[in-house]
Amino acid sequence: MMRPNTLNLESLVPRHVQRFEPYIPSRPEEELRKLYRFQKLYRLNNNENPLGPSPQALEAIAGFHPASGCYYPSGDCFYLRQGLAERFQLNPDQFIVGNGANEVIGMVIHAFCQEGDNIVTADKTFAVYEWVASFSGLETQLVPLQGFSYDDPELLRRMNGKTKIVFLCNPNNPTGTYWDRSRLCRFLDAVGIQHLVVLDEAYAEYVQCPDFPDGISLLHEYPNLIVFRTFSKIYGLAGFRIGYLAASGSLTDMIRRTAVVYSVNALAQVAALAALGDNEHIQRTREVVQEEKNFLVPAIRKKGIPIQADQGCFVMLRMPINDTLVYRKMLQRGIMIRSMTGFRFPNWIRVSIGQHEAMEAFLAALNEVLDDAQ
Amino acid sequence: MKVVVLPQPHQIRLGFFFHGEQFDPWSFNIGARISADDDTSLEGLGLLLAARSVDSFTIRPQELGNIEVWMTKKRTYPQTAPAPRESRTFTGPLTVGSASQESIRMFVGNLQAFYPESAFPAFLNSAGRLIDMLSAGEYDLCLALDDRGQVAGGILWNFLSDRAVECCGPYLFGPELEACAQDLMDAVINRIAKTSAVCLVSRWATPDVPHGTFEVLGKIHSFTLAEGMAEVPVLGRFLKEDEGLYVWTTPELEKYLGEQYGRLCIARRLLPAREEGERRRRHSVIAAHIDQQHQSALLTLALDGEDLESNILQQVASLLLHGVCVIHFELDLASAQKARLAPILMRNGFEPRLVLPHAGAGDIVLLEKVLHP
Numbered sequence: 001m002m003r004p005n006t007l008n009l010e011s012l013v014p015r016h017v018q019r020f021e022p023y024i025p026s027r028p029e030e031e032l033r034k035l036y037r038f039q040k041l042y043r044l045n046n047n048e049n050p051l052g053p054s055p056q057a058l059e060a061i062a063g064f065h066p067a068s069g070c071y072y073p074s075g076d077c078f079y080l081r082q083g084l085a086e087r088f089q090l091n092p093d094q095f096i097v098g099n100g101a102n103e104v105i106g107m108v109i110h111a112f113c114q115e116g117d118n119i120v121t122a123d124k125t126f127a128v129y130e131w132v133a134s135f136s137g138l139e140t141q142l143v144p145l146q147g148f149s150y151d152d153p154e155l156l157r158r159m160n161g162k163t164k165i166v167f168l169c170n171p172n173n174p175t176g177t178y179w180d181r182s183r184l185c186r187f188l189d190a191v192g193i194q195h196l197v198v199l200d201e202a203y204a205e206y207v208q209c210p211d212f213p214d215g216i217s218l219l220h221e222y223p224n225l226i227v228f229r230t231f232s233k234i235y236g237l238a239g240f241r242i243g244y245l246a247a248s249g250s251l252t253d254m255i256r257r258t259a260v261v262y263s264v265n266a267l268a269q270v271a272a273l274a275a276l277g278d279n280e281h282i283q284r285t286r287e288v289v290q291e292e293k294n295f296l297v298p299a300i301r302k303k304g305i306p307i308q309a310d311q312g313c314f315v316m317l318r319m320p321i322n323d324t325l326v327y328r329k330m331l332q333r334g335i336m337i338r339s340m341t342g343f344r345f346p347n348w349i350r351v352s353i354g355q356h357e358a359m360e361a362f363l364a365a366l367n368e369v370l371d372d373a374q
Numbered sequence: 375m376k377v378v379v380l381p382q383p384h385q386i387r388l389g390f391f392f393h394g395e396q397f398d399p400w401s402f403n404i405g406a407r408i409s410a411d412d413d414t415s416l417e418g419l420g421l422l423l424a425a426r427s428v429d430s431f432t433i434r435p436q437e438l439g440n441i442e443v444w445m446t447k448k449r450t451y452p453q454t455a456p457a458p459r460e461s462r463t464f465t466g467p468l469t470v471g472s473a474s475q476e477s478i479r480m481f482v483g484n485l486q487a488f489y490p491e492s493a494f495p496a497f498l499n500s501a502g503r504l505i506d507m508l509s510a511g512e513y514d515l516c517l518a519l520d521d522r523g524q525v526a527g528g529i530l531w532n533f534l535s536d537r538a539v540e541c542c543g544p545y546l547f548g549p550e551l552e553a554c555a556q557d558l559m560d561a562v563i564n565r566i567a568k569t570s571a572v573c574l575v576s577r578w579a580t581p582d583v584p585h586g587t588f589e590v591l592g593k594i595h596s597f598t599l600a601e602g603m604a605e606v607p608v609l610g611r612f613l614k615e616d617e618g619l620y621v622w623t624t625p626e627l628e629k630y631l632g633e634q635y636g637r638l639c640i641a642r643r644l645l646p647a648r649e650e651g652e653r654r655r656r657h658s659v660i661a662a663h664i665d666q667q668h669q670s671a672l673l674t675l676a677l678d679g680e681d682l683e684s685n686i687l688q689q690v691a692s693l694l695l696h697g698v699c700v701i702h703f704e705l706d707l708a709s710a711q712k713a714r715l716a717p718i719l720m721r722n723g724f725e726p727r728l729v730l731p732h733a734g735a736g737d738i739v740l741l742e743k744v745l746h747p
Binding site (some may be wrong): 021024026031035036123127150152319320321322323325327328329332339341342343344346347372 | 567569614636641642
């Protein structure tokens with residue numbers, strides 16, 4: 001009997017997966033160097049910690065016995081959840097750790113949503129909520145930002161009986177705007193407990209404004225609230241892929257059912273637990289980011305370039321030329337920024353705050369690119 | 375042979391799938407001639423009639439000697455009358471969004487009134503055709519409407535390939551609509567930003583394109599009876615962070631490509647496309663799409679063959695008889711075979727005019743020959 005030589009992917013693959021457009025991450029530095037021929041690369045595209053991992057995490061990583069790599073890690077990040085519970089005065093069962101916060105987004109959506117349900121979020125925010133919903137066959141209601149900020153009345157208006165989860169990024173990536181405590185609580189009160197609210201606080205540790213809400217402290221008041229945090233940003237462990245969520249025990253009991261145990265490797269768990277206690281590193285990172293923002297923002301304003309600089313370790317600039325051209329021209333000069341067309345911000349770029357040398361290099365390259373454009 | 379019929383509101387497409395190692399598609403060429411005195415050429419009569427009866431065709435050789443032929447016959451539509459060209463006042467904030475059939479009719483009427491023929495593709499002469507093309511999903515359209523439903527502007531776009539989108543416009547129907555142009559442009563970019571599209575190009579850009587949206591990819595000639603011959607810019611922008619490509623080239627084309635990629639900061643590695651002695655078909659086929667309104671033709675290589683150079687000369691001569699003034703030839707640089715056409719075209723009067731990133735399987739270089747300057 002003849003064996004057919006082509007797969008019928010039309011019938012094998014669900015339509016919502018066929019329709020989904022996969023995200024293509026940046027190529028490794030060496031490959032980019034071959035294409036763009038830069039000498040040195042300053043990575044200002046992923047909002048990584050300009051100081052790197054905390055010294056305590058580095059020490060813990062160095063102390064990790066390579067031979068123990070043959071053993072499975074703690075399947076549910078036992079000690080890290082103990083550490084998180086102690087820090088936030090909650091029960092360890094109220095935490096679920098994932099292979100980066102991206103994994104916990106998937107866990108939450110899969111735990112609560114089924115065919116016909118929808119999620120609601122902003123149109124210009126962290127893209128992964130929309131991605132996971134799309135390739136899971138769910139509808140995403142995208143609400144336009146108002147003045148760079150989440151639009152609470154419109155978010156409420158778009159919710160319907162099929163809405164399971166509202167995703168809020170606070171402070172928002174990429175605009176850096178945030179809802180203060182009273183605005184967030186008014187929104188949570190208005191949503192009611194028929195829907196879940198996810199509060200993604202990936203950049204919360206960078207915010208020092210007194211009215212910024214600590215989502216984890218609100219878990220006692222709002223049983224439908226789920227808070228995401230990550231070790232990729234201020235803790236400087238992006239390469240280890242580790243993040244977590246906190247929620248009421250009854251919610252984590254459900255979410256845990258969609259969590260793949262052992263997805264967080266042993267080294268990441270060790271590094272994260274050590275980083276969690278390094279308050280000095282967090283403080284130093286905040287100071288460096290603030291100092292460099294204080295250097296960068298006026299320099300950009302002086303050039304007459306519109307800038308959106310609020311909370312977080314990044315700023316956005318509206319360029320007089322197309323952002324993807326700026327990306328290529330900056331990369332030729334060894335500066336990697338994020339072009340924002342893909343975030344639905346055409347002609348904007350996002351720049352991560354780096355150390356002073358990187359900010360100087362960025363400004364010098366930007367001057368050249370702007371001169372070229374004239 | 376398998377035959378597939380795809381009826382659409384504005385056209386019908388016929389697909390033929392067959393084993394064709396011995397298939398000689400020569401009479402598909404627009405320059406092909408049949409002589410009653412030549413029995414061999416009469417064998418191609420059926421194909422010749424078929425090729426002349428349709429508006430366009432593609433031939434794709436498949437694995438194991440299989441051939442795929444697609445023929446497209448378009449419906450004819452009445453031309454839409456221009457709307458009265460009068461000064462307009464738009465009331466309230468303009469809303470950019472999808473279009474109703476009535477607003478599409480207004481848009482096409484306004485287009486005829488406010489823009490010369492050279493500013494838009496021929497299919498925009500008919501609201502009926504546009505409505506049908508939109509319903510078939512071939513194009514998308516965004517309109518800017520005021521609070522009384524008056525159409526202040528519009529922009530439309532379609533996918534040239536999985537990775538390239540082409541837009542026409544923005545078209546504006548009144549003064550002081552710069553913000554509207556920006557909103558229309560942003561609407562298109564935001565609609566396609568999360569699709570497979572990597573590049574947005576425009577051969578039909580208007581002077582109202584917001585500054586800084588695009589780079590100029592190059593200039594091509596365009597002809598209309600009313601305006602004569604003019605050079606028009608072709609614009610383009612990436613939508614994503616381009617990660618580079620390999621492209622095939624020949625020594626004749628290499629300098630031009632190097633200059634263009636350098637000017638546009640597009641990272642490409644150029645690979646030499648050499649003749650490697652592989653067996654070729656006897657006859658080549660060149661697909662021709664003629665735009666009567668602009669007296670231009672767009673040629674692409676459908677099938678390579680030993681007679682390629684003489685075939686190109688025949689095509690040019692034949693197009694001249696059809697009254698064509700400007701011929702464009704697209705070469706997809708993802709194919710070494712197609713890149714190898716460059717020197718043949720260049721020694722026969724074609725000049726490279728621009729590179730369209732990702733417009734085919736890879737980048738497309740567009741070569742041009744002007745017949746009546």
